[in-house]
Amino acid sequence: MKIFIDSANLQQIRHLIENYQIEGVTTNPSILAKEKEDYWDVLKQIQTIIGRERPLFVQTLSETADEMVQEAENIVQTLGGKIYIKVPAVKEGYKAMKELNKLGINTLGTAIFTAQQALMCANCGIQYVAPYVNRIDQLSGDGVGVVADIVKLFNTFQLQTKVLAASFKNVNQVHKCSLAGAHSITASPDIIEALHEHPSSIISVEGFSKDWQKRFGVINCK
Template sequence: MMYLLDTANLEQIKRAFDLYPMSGVTTNPTIISKENRNFIEILKGIRSVIGKDKMLHVQAVSTKAEEIVKEAEYLNEVIGGNLYIKVPVIAEGIKAMKILKNKGIKVTATAIFTAEQALMAAVSGAEFVAPYVNRIDNITGSGVNVVDEIMELFELHNVDAKVLAASFKNVQQVHEVALTGAQSVTVNAQIMDKLLEHPLTDWSVEQFIKDWETVYGKGKVTNNL
């Protein structure tokens, strides 16, 4: 499983990459706009924190294929590193994916709500497909079932693209997506922390410390007895 952080906030990114086994960062126009700073400066800041080898997913905002391609080429030149251009699964987006594939620019297909959208994007050259799990749930669908269907279709048709499941509101959704075999998830900083949280874990650690200090003294650890 690859864990990515869905944010453009540098402090959140620094913390997550310090603590957790992070594979990259995903952004979108909404996330970027929340930072209210120069777009390129934000992306360069993220790249400087995560390094050139970690994945950075950045969305093109144009809705015409030729303009999407121009955005992708510009971002690839200015930001560089292990960069993926996020392209929505609209008709012009699919056209852009085919062009970008031929140009050797990596693509993440985004705004996916059905398995068929994901399959067409993958066949068109997308390396990752990003189904919106919670948003599917909110329209009386099942985001986890859609992810499962995508995984099944990719196996049936021998497709190399990977699933980058997105749009989570709770840990249970992440857990259920992981059980489908999806290769990666992108979550916000709060959910990333909650993937580890459990009250009995905290209780166990506190009990270990209490029992240890009863015998060896407060503040003592194994290497300073």
């Protein structure tokens, strides 16, 4: 399963890229609005940190399909590199997805709350769908169950579209999405850190060091 960073915080992105195996970065209007710099500058700096060979996801803000396509073309031309355009799973969004597919622009269907929505997005020829796991749970749904259903549908119909599960509150949700067969997930920096760590691992390492020092005095294997 591939890991994407769901953030526009440059310091956090740099830290995670340096320490872990990260596939790329996803952004949305809310995430970009949190940063103090101009959003174009932030996006370009993210590309500098992750490299232009890693995917960077940028969401459209327009309301009509024609405007979404124009906005997507502008984003791709302005940034260059491996850009994926995020388009919401709404009426005008589906129309835009079909056109972006014709233009050869990499696209992700976002704001997905049902497996059927994901299937309809995939039928438009896009590369990724992003079901909102925790938001589905907050609506008394089953976010992980929706992810599992999407994976099953894509396998049944042999679709090439990948599942990039999003909206996580804790590591357990990510773990269950992994078991459900999600191809990738995007999560906040704190969730990604938690995926890699466990208190017992730290305690074990400290125990090894103490045992070594009792016997040999210093930590030096030379």
